[in-house]
Amino acid sequence: MTARGSLPGDRFAVAREVLAELPCPVVVIGAGAGTERSCATGTAMYVSFSPPALAIAVHPGSRTCRLIESSGEFSISLLAEDQAEVADAAGRSAPGDDKFATVGLQVIESDGAAPPAVDGVPLAAWCRVTHRHPVGDHIVFIGEIVDHRRAPDPAPPLLRQRRRYVRRGDWLSDEHPDGYPT
DSSP, X not given: OOOTTXXXXXXXXXXXXXXXXXXXXXXXXXXXXXXXXXXXXXXXXXXXXXXXXXXXXXXXXXXXXXXXXXXXXXXXXXXXXXXXXXXXXXXXXOOSSBHXXXXXXXXXXXXXXXXXXXXXXXXXXXXXXXEEEEETTEEEEEEEEEEEEEOSSXXXXXXXXXTEEEEOOOOOSOOOTTSSOO
């Protein structure tokens, strides 16, 4: 163990050894402004129940980041455990004004928000940016959920851990209607 506040010289080694251990949901982050649309593979977490808000992190040099900055909106599409190929497609660079079309992703639109989301996912949510925070080599956007679509019987989510995709295991408790299991 290293002393508190000190890290080994290679910060990417820390990312591989520590951050990669955290299981995270895999999402496609969607962005759009005018006729331009883009997406990236990432992760999301909730940060507030009231108002309902999500946090995402994107690289500041990406087209997706530029479009989020321009429009003030983003979407997240939570992928199902059988949609690893969608994560791979969204994670690649692509030419043209519409990355969704270029990489062959079918989209759904929200009535009130500009960015598209991926069709056929367990959950899609559209967010209005409320906060922006540069953190290290990414920008964290916090967005209030303004619309969402949930599949009637959503498939289990695709997770990422140890730099690979994994399936969720069995439920360990019953659903708790008031929040987290205690």
